[in-house]
Amino acid sequence: MKKAEVVFIPLPAMGHVIAAVEMAKLIVERGDRVSTSVLIMHPALDPSTTKYTESLSASTLPNGMRVVDLPSFDQTAVSNTGGDWMASLSEAQKPYVKEFVSRIKTQSELSPDSPRLAGFVFDTFVLGMEDLAEEFGVPWYVFSASGAAFIGSILHLQALHDEQKVDLFEFENSDAELEIPSLVNRFPAKLLPSTVLNRQAFPAFLDAARRLRKTRGIVINTFKEFESHAVESLSNGEIPPVYPVGPIVRRQGNDYDFGSDRINDYKDIMQWLDDQPPSSVLFICFGSWGSFSADQVKEIACALEQCGHRFLWCLRKPSSSKAKIESPSDYVNFQEILPLGFLDRTVETGKVIGWAPQVEILAHKAVGGFVSHCGWNSILESILFGVPIAAWPLYAEQQLNAFQMVIELGLAVEIKIDHRKDAFLDGSTEVIVSSDDIKERVKFVMEQDSEIRNKVKEMSQLSRKALMENGSSCSALHLLIEDMMKNIASS
Known part of the structure; x- marks a missing residue:
C-alpha cells in the first residue's frame, strides 16, 4: 500500500503549535500509512512558542514525523495587529511552503516508496493558504485548536453578517443575546470573541469562516461526550464533515519543560507539590499571555491570603510596550508587585x-482547583486530569469558552465571565475584580465533594475513554486517516 504525507501548518502561537504537533503525532502513531510534516512559520507570536519549537528535535518525534522551521521574517516586515498579522505572515511564507511541498512531490515521483502528498491541514487562522492545496491538486483540512462550539459560533456569525446583513460591531458592550446553534443557551453578545469586535481583525475572521465551508473536513480538538450538543449541531450535513479527535494535550515530560534553563525550577515546583496533601492546592495560571496590573495583583493576593487555601500562583509581568503587542515576561523579584x-x-x-509546567502541575495529585x-x-x-476550574477569561474566544464551561456544561464556577483584558481589542481596559469576589469563588471551587x-x-x-481503542475520538481519528488515504487512491 502506498504511503501518504500530510502537511500541517499551524498558527505560530503556543496553543496552536502544541495542539498541531500532538495531532500530527497521533496520526503517525496510528500506523505506518501516513507520515506528517509540521511547518513552523516565523516570527512566532511570542518567545515561548519559539523555545517550544526549538525543543522539537528529531529524537523527540516518532518515526514518520518531522517539524520544519520555515525562514524567519523580520518582525517589522509583518503587521503586528490581529488579522493583518496572520494574513501578512501567511502570504509571506507561501513561497517557502510551496518549495517544501514541491520537494515532497518530486521525491514521490522519483521513488515509488516515498510518501505521496495526501493533503494539507491548515490552522483555522491560516486558511489563506488554501490556494496551495488547489495548486498541488490535493484536498485540505482545517484543524481547530478551539472547541466545536467556537467553530459553530463563527460559522453562525458569518452567516448573520453575509446573509442577514447584521452589523456585528453593534454587539460590543450590548445587552443583546444571540441564539447560536452550537450552544444550548442564549449567548450574551458582549462575550463574543475579540476578533469579531476588532475592526482590523474582523475581515480575517470573516474570511476564515467563509473558507471553513469549503474544506474537505474540520478536525476539532474536542471529544463527542464533552461537547455533544455542539458536535451534533455541526453534523447536520450543511458543512463539511467534522472529526472530534481530542482531548489532545501536550504530553508530560516534554523537553521544552525540562530544558537546562528550567530544570531547577521544575524540580522546585514539583517537590513543593509533593509535600502538599491531596487536592489541597489551588493552581492560578492565565496562560502565556495572561498578566494583570498592580491593583489586580493586590486583590488576588488579598483573596489568597484570606481564603487560607494552599496555592501555587503563576504570576507574570505585563509587557511595557504600548507600540506593539508583546507577551508577558517573568518578574525578577516578586516583592516589587506583591503586597508588603x-x-x-x-x-x-x-x-x-x-514559568509553570502546567500539564505536570494539573496532573499532580496535590492540585484540587484551577x-x-x-x-x-x-x-x-x-x-483530562479532573481538576475543576474557576473561570476568569481575558481575551480571544475565552469568554465563550468560560460561558460554555459554567453555563452550558456546569463544569466550572465563575469568577467573572464577562471580564476582558485584551491587547488585541482596541480600547480594552482592565476591570478590577475584588478580593471578596475572588475569595468566594475560590472557596467554592475547592469544595471537596461539590457537584x-x-x-x-x-x-x-469519559475523556480518557474517548481516546482508547473504539472510543469516540479514536474512531473519529480512524475515519480521518481513511479519508486521507482515499486521496492517494484517487490520485
Whole structure:
C-alpha cells in the first residue's frame, strides 16, 4: 500500500503549535500509512512558542514525523495587529511552503516508496493558504485548536453578517443575546470573541469562516461526550464533515519543560507539590499571555491570603510596550508587585512562581482547583486530569469558552465571565475584580465533594475513554486517516 504525507501548518502561537504537533503525532502513531510534516512559520507570536519549537528535535518525534522551521521574517516586515498579522505572515511564507511541498512531490515521483502528498491541514487562522492545496491538486483540512462550539459560533456569525446583513460591531458592550446553534443557551453578545469586535481583525475572521465551508473536513480538538450538543449541531450535513479527535494535550515530560534553563525550577515546583496533601492546592495560571496590573495583583493576593487555601500562583509581568503587542515576561523579584509581607505571611501555604509546567502541575495529585483564563488547551487539560476550574477569561474566544464551561456544561464556577483584558481589542481596559469576589469563588471551587467536582471527575473518565481503542475520538481519528488515504487512491 502506498504511503501518504500530510502537511500541517499551524498558527505560530503556543496553543496552536502544541495542539498541531500532538495531532500530527497521533496520526503517525496510528500506523505506518501516513507520515506528517509540521511547518513552523516565523516570527512566532511570542518567545515561548519559539523555545517550544526549538525543543522539537528529531529524537523527540516518532518515526514518520518531522517539524520544519520555515525562514524567519523580520518582525517589522509583518503587521503586528490581529488579522493583518496572520494574513501578512501567511502570504509571506507561501513561497517557502510551496518549495517544501514541491520537494515532497518530486521525491514521490522519483521513488515509488516515498510518501505521496495526501493533503494539507491548515490552522483555522491560516486558511489563506488554501490556494496551495488547489495548486498541488490535493484536498485540505482545517484543524481547530478551539472547541466545536467556537467553530459553530463563527460559522453562525458569518452567516448573520453575509446573509442577514447584521452589523456585528453593534454587539460590543450590548445587552443583546444571540441564539447560536452550537450552544444550548442564549449567548450574551458582549462575550463574543475579540476578533469579531476588532475592526482590523474582523475581515480575517470573516474570511476564515467563509473558507471553513469549503474544506474537505474540520478536525476539532474536542471529544463527542464533552461537547455533544455542539458536535451534533455541526453534523447536520450543511458543512463539511467534522472529526472530534481530542482531548489532545501536550504530553508530560516534554523537553521544552525540562530544558537546562528550567530544570531547577521544575524540580522546585514539583517537590513543593509533593509535600502538599491531596487536592489541597489551588493552581492560578492565565496562560502565556495572561498578566494583570498592580491593583489586580493586590486583590488576588488579598483573596489568597484570606481564603487560607494552599496555592501555587503563576504570576507574570505585563509587557511595557504600548507600540506593539508583546507577551508577558517573568518578574525578577516578586516583592516589587506583591503586597508588603505577603510572601512571608504565606510561606507555609503558598508558592509564587513565574514559568509553570502546567500539564505536570494539573496532573499532580496535590492540585484540587484551577483559576484559569479558559484557553481551550487549559480547559482540556483540566478535564483530562479532573481538576475543576474557576473561570476568569481575558481575551480571544475565552469568554465563550468560560460561558460554555459554567453555563452550558456546569463544569466550572465563575469568577467573572464577562471580564476582558485584551491587547488585541482596541480600547480594552482592565476591570478590577475584588478580593471578596475572588475569595468566594475560590472557596467554592475547592469544595471537596461539590457537584461540579464530581461532574469534572466523570468527564475526566469519559475523556480518557474517548481516546482508547473504539472510543469516540479514536474512531473519529480512524475515519480521518481513511479519508486521507482515499486521496492517494484517487490520485
